[in-house]
Amino acid sequence: MIKLMIDGKTLSVPDGTTVLDAARRFHINIPTLCHHPKLTPFGGCRLCLVEIKGIPRPVTSCTTPAAEGMEVTTTSPNLESLRKTVLELILSDHPNDCMICERAGDCTLQELAYFYGIRKNRFSGERRTYSKRDGNPFIERDMEKCILCGRCVKVCDEVEGVAAIDFAYRGFKSKICPPYEKDLNCEFCGQCVAVCPTGALTGKAWKQRGRQKDVREVDTTCAYCGCGCSLTLHVQGNEVIRVTSREDTLNEGWLCVKGRFGYNFINSPERLKKPLIRKDGKLEEASWETALDYVAGRLKDVRDKYGPNAIAGLSSARCTNEENYLFQKFIRGVIGTNNVDHCARY
Amino acid sequence: MAQSDETKKKVVVRVCIGTGGLAAGGKEVIEAFKKAISDFCVDIELDFTCHYQKVGCRGFCARDVLVDVVDGDTSVTYQGIKPDIAKRIVQEHLINGQPVKEWLIDDSYYSFHSKQMKVLLKDCGTIDPEDIQAYSKVGGYTGIRKILSTMTPEDVIAEIKASGIRGRGGAGFPTGVKWEACRKAQGDVKYIVCNADEGDPGAFMDRSIIEGNPHSVIEGMMIAAYAIGAGLGYVYIRAEYPAAVERLKLAIAQAHETGHLGKGLFGSDFSFDLRIKLGAGAFVCGEETALIASIEGERGMPRAKPPFPVHRGLWGRPTVINNVETLSNIPYIIRNGASWYSSIGTDKSKGTKVFALTGKIRNTGLIEVPMGIRLGEIIYDIGGGIIGDKKFKAVQLGGPSGGCIPDHLLDTPVTYEDIVRTGAIVGSGGMVVLDETDCMVNIAKFFLEFTQAESCGKCVPCRIGTKRLLEILDRITRGLGKEGDIELLEALCSDIKVASLCGLGQTAPNPVLSTLKYFRHEYEAHIKDKKCPAKACKDLLIYSILEDICKGCGVCKRACPAGAISGDKKKPHKINADLCIRCGACFDVCKFNSVNRE
Known part of the structure; x- marks a missing residue:
């Protein structure tokens, strides 16, 4: 353990903790935009600058490891003035269209602008403009709102291992884009959307469906596969308009394309809600009891007439291990055949 | 009987093939020497063998291609050699033993070297770098x-x-x-x-x-x-x-x-x-x-x-x-x-330092000086002063991370500590000399254009901050500067210096801060009077014709690419300010100095 002093408080933190993490552990707030607790430190936004006794210039707390006896100051007129300048600079190259932005009310940049009371900006000038809209089906990339914090680049590389996007160009023209600036063509897990602190990355399906303040959050489990990731459904009225996941869950807040974007079936008019049995070439609704009896009867008929090897069972990756185990047990033990397989083999 | 090659004396032709030498035609010069020698060989038997030595930068790039003819103990240096001169040197010097006087290096070559101390560059320019x-x-x-x-x-x-x-x-x-x-x-x-x-x-x-x-x-x-x-x-x-x-x-x-x-x-x-x-x-x-x-x-x-x-x-x-x-x-x-x-240099800055001397100076080139030499010695003794007898204004040291040092500080010794005190840095060794026609706001803008474009884009103060600095400088040079711009520049510069991640951003404001420190009046003239004292900022210039001097020759009228000048022959001409694009063509062509620029 290391003992250090932050804003006059003596704290004790494990070896290897950064100054930022040490402060947050004890609820001392240091503003950040590019930092994400699950990603390697970046040190780009410069908001988390702190003063450390003995170091002549402010340093980024997200990249500085806490050291024994360190004396840290997280707020001073000088630091706050630097932070304000940084925010003003970011806002001088931002559409500032919070009135129609998807992320209004759920945007770190907006929060900080509010906190620092930036109404008048000393800086103005050229803004980056991008005329082309990304044609991919899932992720809206409004790059004019991108503050180049690099979180999306890091999550794609460090968590997904995909590296579908990276920084391109230099200076003011720097931007984050897929190779050759083509449309995004990745697996669309949407982790980049999950970590974006502004409205630069959102789900295409989210558009104008409701702001964060109006949604009810319902925690549930993803039914797409046996992993069972925790989902938080964002519900407005009786409709799911967005899916996210909390960081303090088994899946640490990470989701795949299905869990994050595959929720359209919920309110689809074509969604099957009851079993259907085909009678005289037409599908007719039936109760679960009738349907199961019907299936059991037909399986029994086939087995009696043609023998158990006339039947084969194909199981699903959407089932849990336990369900799959029971299914093969049923095919082997009850039906009496080894003709059992699983969709994940194909 | 013919003398065998082994017993003949050796003459060495040494040619600079640094990038400067190459650009001026170093390789072609060697080829021309070889051809000239072989041409003469057809008719007469030479009493020497000629060897060619390619060497790196000799420093005096202003007079490239430099050629040494080394004959035993005597070495003669030629300057500004082009391939077509090679034949004359071979005939008059190598064969007849009379150096070609008009192409010999002049005194400035010696004054260029007088205050230098070559340690690193001693072998650079005398040995073959490819061997x-x-x-x-x-x-x-x-x-x-x-x-x-x-x-x-x-x-x-x-x-x-x-x-x-x-x-x-x-x-x-x-x-x-x-x-x-x-x-x-x-x-x-x-x-x-x-x-x-x-x-x-x-x-x-x-x-x-x-x-x-x-x-x-x-x-x-x-x-x-x-x-x-x-x-x-x-x-x-x-x-x-x-x-x-x-x-x-x-x-x-x-x-x-x-x-x-x-x-x-x-x-x-x-x-x-x-x-x-x-x-x-x-x-x-x-x-x-x-x-x-x-x-x-x-x-x-x-x-x-x-x-x-x-x-x-x-x-x-x-x-x-x-x-x-x-x-x-x-x-x-x-x-x-x-x-x-450690016997070379000063107490805290030891050894020699190589500088690339460029800009409005007579002897541009590569120099090596002992630490502690005064800036003025470099500019006037080694550099030979300003081209065209214009007035010295400042010397820029340290490139985009450095700053401009004005006339009254030319006594500053070149040491890490003394140069930093002026607001510039020794840097890697770029030394750009500026004269009275250089606008200091424009110089700051030039360096900001560079750092702004070369910022990696990672941190906000450098990526957006330098862009905003550049925009403010740009509007000042275009006559659109506002009251308070200088203060805004200073505030932003100081924040970028402190808040940037790496050395690029931390030093990017230096060209602005150092020009503001010594040439604040130029900024003020741009903003308040909408005038560029160096007459370099195009947008702030007004061209007019002094009617009492104008002879009506019509040269300016023909030179004007915008059709902004009108007037009858032998009668004073006029410039239509709305059409004038301030290119300065009329100013340059008028033989009677009747075009006024302010």
Whole structure:
């Protein structure tokens, strides 16, 4: 353990903790935009600058490891003035269209602008403009709102291992884009959307469906596969308009394309809600009891007439291990055949 | 009976093939000499054999191509030689023994060298950079042999520390201290990296050293590797230096062939090998953490320090990154001893420094001076003063990270401490001389244009801050400056300096701050009076014709590309201000000085 002093408080933190993490552990707030607790430190936004006794210039707390006896100051007129300048600079190259932005009310940049009371900006000038809209089906990339914090680049590389996007160009023209600036063509897990602190990355399906303040959050489990990731459904009225996941869950807040974007079936008019049995070439609704009896009867008929090897069972990756185990047990033990397989083999 | 070639006397024709020499036609000059000799051979038998020696930069680039004719003990230098002059030199000088007077180097060549002290550049320009033997003949590779047989790595570090040499890349960090930290750092593998990503506008010191004496850099890296415990080195060199890259490749290949690189060198158990990594033209890759990222195949973006590269560098291993000029000094320090080196220079700034002298100065070129020389001596004695007898205004040191030093500070000695006190930095050695026609706001804008475009984009103050600085400077030079702009510039400069991640952003405001410090009145004139005192900012100029002087010759009318000038022949002409594009064509062509510019 290391003992250090932050804003006059003596704290004790494990070896290897950064100054930022040490402060947050004890609820001392240091503003950040590019930092994400699950990603390697970046040190780009410069908001988390702190003063450390003995170091002549402010340093980024997200990249500085806490050291024994360190004396840290997280707020001073000088630091706050630097932070304000940084925010003003970011806002001088931002559409500032919070009135129609998807992320209004759920945007770190907006929060900080509010906190620092930036109404008048000393800086103005050229803004980056991008005329082309990304044609991919899932992720809206409004790059004019991108503050180049690099979180999306890091999550794609460090968590997904995909590296579908990276920084391109230099200076003011720097931007984050897929190779050759083509449309995004990745697996669309949407982790980049999950970590974006502004409205630069959102789900295409989210558009104008409701702001964060109006949604009810319902925690549930993803039914797409046996992993069972925790989902938080964002519900407005009786409709799911967005899916996210909390960081303090088994899946640490990470989701795949299905869990994050595959929720359209919920309110689809074509969604099957009851079993259907085909009678005289037409599908007719039936109760679960009738349907199961019907299936059991037909399986029994086939087995009696043609023998158990006339039947084969194909199981699903959407089932849990336990369900799959029971299914093969049923095919082997009850039906009496080894003709059992699983969709994940194909 | 014909004399055999062996018994004939040897005449050496030495031609500069540094990038300056090449650009001026160095290779063609050699070919022309060869052709002239073989042409004469047909008719007469020559009583000498002619040998050609290609050498690196001789410094006096303003008079390239420079050619030495060495005949026994006498050496004659020619300047400004073109291929068609070669024949005359062969006939009159080589054959008839009469040097061609009109092409001989003039006095400025001697005054150019008078106050210089050539250590690194001594061999650069006299030896063939494409021949390892040439370097060996002048004492090359004796430094590494000496330490391998007589010195421990700790001894070497102590020697380098005692010499007092400081990093020549710009920051001036003591080299020995850096080596010692890396020597002591924990790590199974260590690296030595040579930073040859020289990117300051107007700087060509490192390029010239590699082009002119690549083996001195290789030997310096070997000595460093031995001292810190590295077995592999990288030279990170910009791809825009094709001649330097070729020479370095050749030097490495020759070093391999002759047992100067590889395993178990010079009968010791020390092994060392060298790789070249080409930079893709990003200025920021001269910053050491960005350079490491670039070698590792990542985008060249700096990261926060600590950890410093001596603890966690290339591939996460302890790494020393030294500049070309620093490394090139090392063999000379080892050969001649620390006390020799520390006897040159001042108390805290030892040795010599190479500068690329450019701008509005008579003798542009590459110079090497002892630390402590005064700026004025460089500009007037070595540089020969300002071109066209215009008035000196300032000298820009340190490139985009540096600043402008005005007339009244020309007595400043060139040392790390004294130059910093003026608001500039010694930097890597770019020295751009400005005269009265240079607008200082425009100069600041020029450097900001550069840093702004070369910012890696990672941190906000540098990426957006320098852009906003540039925009403010731009509006000032276009006459759109507002009251309060100077104060806004100062506030933003100070915040960018403190809040930026790496050296690029932290020093990017220096050109603005130093020009504001010494030439604030020029900023004020632009903003308040909408005038450019140097008459360089086009948008602020007004052209008019002085009717009482104008002869009505019509030359200006014909020269005007915008059709803005009207008037009848032999009657005073007029400029229509609405049509005038302020190109200055009328001003330049008028023989009667009747065009007024203000």
